[in-house]
Amino acid sequence: MEGTAEKREGAVASVDLKTVIASAHATLAAHASKIDALNVYPVPDGDTGTNMLLTLRSILEKVSATPGLEREEGARIVSRAALMGARGNSGVILSQILRGACDVLGKVRALDAEAIAAALAGAKERAYAAVSEPVEGTMLSVVKDAADAARSCVERGEMDPLEVLRAVSREAHASVKRTPELLDVLREAGVVDAGGLGVAVILDGLLAALSGEEPAPVDLEEEKPEADGKRLQEAMAHLAEEPWGYCTEFFVDGFSGDETEFEAHIHEIGKSVLVIPDDGLVKVHLHTQDPGEALTYAGGFGRLSGVKVDDMEAQTRARAEDGGLSVSSGTTRNLLGVVVASRGTGNRKLFESMGALVVEGGQGANPSTEELVQAVEATGSKDVILLPNNKNVIPAAERVGELVGTRTHVIPTTSIACGLAVMVGFDADEGEVEEVVGEMREISRGLRCAEVTRAVRDAQVDGRQVLEGAYVGLLDGELLAVEDGIEDVALELVGKIIEEGADVVTLLRGAELEEAATEEIAEAIRLLDADLLVEVRDGGQPLYPLQMVAE
């Protein structure tokens, strides 16, 4: 990274904000897929690294767009951009950490040792306040330990801000290593906390920018999971994309040359740029009017693979014709609107037919707070109900209210199927807002949500051996069944649901499941209980071949 800061006695001077953020971003980018793979459950939902990276990226974009920022103004912009760009649980907590730090840094006279300790204390406070029930052994503990380390360093009389930051960075990594001691699920899964590691890596990036040193290599030896770039690739494809030019994605294999120069050039020729180095492989995503130029340039750095070029403008036109992204006519002028996060064309159509505005995103590709904010504003309604339909989207949804003039009501649905069942209670024209919201909440409380997915790695969960590729059944987020066949898992889940007295079950067919196979499962379920109403809908959601909801 360019733009090394000078060091003056007791304070860091002339720090370019963009350089600092870019460094944090680059350091995190290098580890994002490894962080994604640190997942307690072997199910495909480990997008912590990706979410934190995308949150940082939105800050980087905002800061790059306004050069020559004073510290106070810069702090304000970072704070706001973090809030708007926050994705997923980890992204939202990260945004609060940054806000807490920025609140302090915007006011201090110099970036000295004391300022750093105070900023970290502010970060810690904000982070804990953002979570209703703080859990130790998570990124919260890491930011707390980092803040404590800074404080005691200053109290010992350390005046050099870089020395304070070095101590902070060391302590953050030590804290990450301790997370399994604090949180049982981590110990059982044999991993450290993903969000915590993200915090430590970001601190490395900050230190590198301020000191001009290379960030220390992160030792992940003890962690078993192999890095799997799939989540990241998928997120790349689902970024809040501006409908401009061609969405171009490719890998550069056996990368050789100046990474910094490479990244800078890609930023120059494209928009929505992501350059992610990963073990000699560099993944690139950009929007450009001239994909040929980008490919020719990148070809000079290594062998190209996985080239994918999509005409974004054509996609937008098609979507608009399809009635896709536009606000459904029924929703526009109503006092009460609904915004949902959902994945899959089938699900989108189901939600839209019931009057909701759909933000594409959820499992594996969490939407940012900003995308939710835009959708809420697009409804034009005074009151808007938000259905996150994923536990990782709930935190972002809960932030929306602070950013819009609309009254928002978050019903914390954890799956798309649950969201659909809750939509049944929605009627924009009938009754008072509180009544409709109350009815939808009541429906939500009476639901059981079951999901079937495949294990992404071998694991030991709740004393069960889970092999990679096995079908895993979750009931309200708890692992309930592990089988080789999807039907067996589905039947185990439904068996449990029937025991509890449900009489309607809705099956949402995912993108990976054949129609005939779904029908077979539905038939088998009907045989379990003749009184059970079983309905099947085409959802098209990725990662979950089957989602079910029971009432």
Added chain:
Amino acid sequence: MTTAIVTDSTTSLPEGTQERPNVRVVPLTFSFGPEETYTDKVDLSNAQFYEKLENAPVFPTTSQPAAGAFVEAYEALGAYDDILVLTLSRKFSGTYDSAVSAAGMVDRPVEVMDTKSAEMGSGLILLEALHVIDEGGDFEEVKRTVEAAIKRCKILFAVGTLEYLEKSGRIGRAQRLLGTALDVRPVLSVENGEVVPHKRTRGRKRQMTAILEEAKPAVEAGRALAYGHISAWDSLTELRAALGVKGRFVAEIGGVVGSHVGPGAYGVAIL
């Protein structure tokens, strides 16, 4: 100071009521195509009717009684001082208009009132009127009682399927329940003469719970109830047991109303 009551066949009546000399029932008719016309609750048993409803290629149409049928009823009650006519909701049928036209064709005063209800609802209202008559109340008292009963009366019912409501096209504001992406089995209510969605529910148990939530306080307040169902004896039995009240009567809902709500429906009228 004697009063007689005329009503139409959509009013559910407890056994023996129809046989009373001061009660007359004018039937509506329904047709499966131009060649097959039946008199409501007379020509076909309920079992026969619902079998036809499910299997016939055409959806039945219902017809209000001709004014002449009401004229006949009024004339047959010449021995009574006053006649009160209680019809089903004007929003469901033109029966009220027939009754009013008929009143203009006879040389005696006839009072026509819209019950804004049907089946077990209008049945409960009619029983209130008979009660006042049996107690020796005068015509004004009868009318006052009926007016108050019409205001209080409410029907809650669970439908087995939205299919028939959709085909009949007579569900007013409940129309919005159609086209919901997931299967909805709502609880509907008849209020102020109209069918309105009471609660959007899915599944039989939720329907039952929604009716109980509304009906229990009414039972506790000592309000009168009557039940009705269409091929849904089991569910209705469950509902009665849960409410712990037998009700003034249990009606088998006839073809005219039944063709709109379809089999599997059950509910309760609260006065």
